Amino acid sequence: MAGLQAEVTNVRCVEAQGCEITGPILPALLAALDRLLPHLQGTTRRITVCQQIFFLQHRWIFERAGITDVFWPHTTIFAADPTLRLHRFPLFAVQ
Numbered sequence: 001m002a003g004l005q006a007e008v009t010n011v012r013c014v015e016a017q018g019c020e021i022t023g024p025i026l027p028a029l030l031a032a033l034d035r036l037l038p039h040l041q042g043t044t045r046r047i048t049v050c051q052q053i054f055f056l057q058h059r060w061i062f063e064r065a066g067i068t069d070v071f072w073p074h075t076t077i078f079a080a081d082p083t084l085r086l087h088r089f090p091l092f093a094v095q
Helices: 025-040 055-064
Strands: 011-014 018-021 047-049 067-072 084-087
Touching: 025 055
Parallel strands: 047 067, 067 084
Antiparallel strands: 011 018
């Protein structure tokens, strides 16, 4: 994407807590998302898949994008939410 040439030097990952993006790239990515959203008006469902175990920490991004359904290997029966439907998705280790 043109205009997203910001450096990704401020990414901090901690195994037990996930990754946090700081610095210039996050505002650029969110601005690109906001520019895309008007083109998706009229869609009733937006479905995606997420493999990241720390999805719940970044859930706000999916909600901002208007995602309605997420297929996520780490979901549980306790993750029920009427605004963002979580579906089980098998995850197989690569041999």
